[in-house]
Amino acid sequence: MKTIPVILFGTGGVGRALLRQLIASEKHIQERSGLRFEVVAVADSQRWLFDPAGLTAAKLHSIEQAKGQGDPLPGGKPRPDSLLAETDVAGVRNAIVVDVTAADGMERVYQQALDFGYGVVMANKKVLAGPWSSAAQFYNHPAVRHESTVGGGQPVIATARYLADINDHIYAIEGQLSGTLGYLCQQLDHDVPFSQAVAEAKKRGYTEPDPREDLGGQDVMRKLLILARLAGWPLEAADIRVESLYPASLENSSVTEFMGQISAVDEQMATRIAEAKADGQTLRYIGRITPEGGQVGLLPIAADSPLGGLKYISFHTALYDDDQLMICGKGAGVEMTAGGVLGDMIAVAREVF
Ligand SMILES: NC(=O)c1ccc[n+]([C@@H]2O[C@H](COP(=O)([O-])OP(=O)(O)OC[C@H]3O[C@@H](n4cnc5c(N)ncnc54)[C@H](OP(=O)(O)O)[C@@H]3O)[C@@H](O)[C@H]2O)c1
Secondary structure, three states: OEEEEEEEEOOOHHHHHHHHHHHHOHHHHHHHHOEEEEEEEEEOOOEEEEOOOOOOHHHHHHHHHHHHOOOOOOOOEEOOOOHHHHHHHOOOOOOEEEEOOOOOOOHHHHHHHHHOOOEEEEOOOOOOOOOHHHHHHHOOOOOEEOHHHOHHHOOHHHHHHHHHHOOOOEEEEEEOOOHHHHHHHHHHHOOOOHHHHHHHHHHOOOOOOOOHHHHOOHHHHHHHHHHHHHOOOOOOHHHEEEOOOOOHHHOOOOHHHHHHHHHHHHHHHHHHHHHHHHOOEEEEEEEEEEOOEEEEEEEEEEOOOOOOOOOEEEEEEOOOOOOOEEEEOOOOOHHHHHHHHHHHHHHHHHHOO
8 A cells, every 4th residue: 555645735626625535535545546645734825734644534624624614724824935845854755746726836836846756736727828938847747747727627638648649640629618608608598698697607606706717718728728738839828819708998897896897798799699690600618729829719619519519629630630539528617626636646646656
């Protein structure tokens, strides 16, 4: 039995789902994979908990519960500047650092983790979609995994990696890469005004607290860029044209003001959807990329095509020439995303340590 220490950054929706899965699957993972994950540290944006001997299942459960209620980490202490320097000094070896934050600046943590011989698993896309000069080192690194950065845990990254490994030539990648925007498009199909669809998505918790983070298209752009880079195209964010679903004039208003003003877009959206429908098409927020660059935005798509049906990511390649390779399934949700993270942790533990 291999015991693998785990250092968890982030106890939001995905982090808490991961804690639940680690507790529920402990016996299964031991029996099937001969692995015992021992969470030694848990951090949120303000505090952290660290026990080199491992936090008990009861402690992890209380963390999951407390954070779910919006409380601080129970028993947590103010975060040190460098968590990993402390875990290293305490003798934690062969650990896996898990980043399920949406924080900027995690590159320094990943670098330090790899320097200490730790593995790194992330659902956070920001470093991988940052400037290629600093992101490149984390692509195809044997100790780094990031299945949940695209497709919410479906084997999208694994497929892109496989195609690159076998030297299949990828010509283009396209997909409906946001569950939130997919939901909005479905509502538009049913003639729900755009502002009402956004308000409902926010109420259901499908959007970020500030819906502009979804509507601006940056998250989709990051996913597309990660896929492009896996395909071997060292593109930058500037190579992808991004259509925002709200006007620049609403950029600086408060969330409440924004929600009050977004109806300004309703008429224009209703016209676009009516025009698409008149042509037998439907509007979908699609990302498309080739070695030359890409675009992310609302496009009219044949209603009966796979992308019209939502949830598809497809690879156009030399091997899959006449019939593109498609991955289809539920591509969003904290449980699936956490499942993808857990799968990556098992892979790193099996293959690296
Ligand atoms: N939700 C999904 O379905 C989904 C799907 C695919 C990928 N993802 C990605 O997964 C990541 C997590 O998503 P989420 O929905 O769980 O987000 P979330 O609910 O907003 O949680 C983020 C967590 O990260 C913590 N955090 C922020 N900065 C930190 C830092 N510097 N160090 C340590 N912890 C920090 C936050 O701390 P506080 O608790 O103190 O605020 C919070 O616990 C994001 O990158 C997201 O894009 C999510």
